[in-house]
Amino acid sequence: MKIHKLISDSDKLAELVERLSSAPFVAVDTEFMRENSYWPDLCLIQIASTEEAAAIDPKAEGIDLGPLMDLLVGNTDVMKVFHAGGQDLEIIHNLTSKVPFPLFDTQIAAMALGFGEQVGYSSLIESMLGHSLDKGARFTDWSRRPLDKRQIDYAIADVTHLATIFPRMVEKLRKSGRGAWLDEEMERLADPSSFAFAPEDAWKRLKLPSRNPQLLGRLKALAAWREREARNKNLPRGRIIKDDTLGELASHPPKTQEDLGRVRGLSQGWRTNDIGSRLMEALQTAEPLSADDLPDRGPKRPGLTKDAALVSDLLKLLLKIRARETGVAPKLIARSDDLEALAAGVREDLAILSGWRFEQFGRDALDLVEGRLAFATENGRLKMTRTARDEAET
Secondary structure: OEEEEEEOOHHHHHHHHHHHOOOOEEEEEEEEEOOOOOOOEEEEEEEEOOOEEEEEOOOOOOOOOHHHHHHHHHOOOOEEEEOOOHHHHHHHHHHHOOOOOOEEEHHHHHHOOOOOOOOOHHHHHHHHHOOOOOOOOOOOOOOOOOOOHHHHHHHHHHHHHHHHHHHHHHHHHHHHOOHHHHHHHHHHHOOHHHOOOOHHHHHHHOOOOOOOHHHHHHHHHHHHHHHHHHHHHOOOHHHHOOHHHHHHHHHOOOOOHHHHHHOOOOOHHHHOOHHHHHHHHHHHOOOOOOOOOOOOOOOOOOOOOHHHHHHHHHHHHHHHHHHHHHOOOHHHHOOHHHHHHHHOOOOOOOHHHOHHHHHHHHHHHHHHHOOOEEEEEEOOEEEEEEOHHHHHHO
């Protein structure tokens, strides 16, 4: 594989992109910093095909990333491969308002191949390629220039290994017939709405044990105000104001800006500064949350009785058994809320009752709930057995 150490020139980047545009896939990774900012500070982009790999310096003066972004979000003939790519996709979405497609996430694929849930990149590489990664530059400051050779080598190694394991994972998925199992997960990952986040929705990330429309209306207004302040100043939300302080202000709103000086978590400067004035304006213009926007009192699906809770526990045990037998991460097969819903009597709109999930788990889960399947032990080992009732019916 040909390695281009660090591309910081627009012409060389355009030439690289032109070559990669004919590749069947590219492996992609990024290095960024966001400890002191709202927006992730993109410091390096790594990309590789089976033929060549490069690190690209987005901080290089005058560099045009347009051709690279066109490849990532506009060229649907090239598969884009990531590992645990949520934050990488967020960065690309911030730059383009789009998400790469088609895409493949090796961490998600690993769940279908027996590597467990949320397997780390180093562990996956060690399992598939038999060698450990150099972690020496893992916690480096990627924003500082110049980058040294070790940093660049470390960064490029991530995508070269990714480009190596991707075809192997695809082949394993093909042989096992599990490739289609991942379609739903990959589509969810590629949904732009996951990254397009309106300030007016920021309150939904906060938890207050209340359904009071006035209180939640104030929380919504304050959370939206903080989100805009954080974006405009490019500071983490917590640097503007902490979550617990935001909840306190919503629960016990100050009457005047002068009162902000007595709020725990705020300095005396808030009594007179401009940001304090904007906070008070957000509070004073807040409207009660409408009935349609109020959070549910509980799940829309039926609640669990004591007996149903026990059935749910049995379903979770069955899930562990089936996941162990098939070598698939339990999280990929079923989620806890679906198991609880099934135990509570729900039979509609459950992912485990359709498609491959039904074949691998849902059918047995339904049989267990409806009394056609039971747990038994044989020679000290747990196993599933058909009930006499089921055998009589068949």
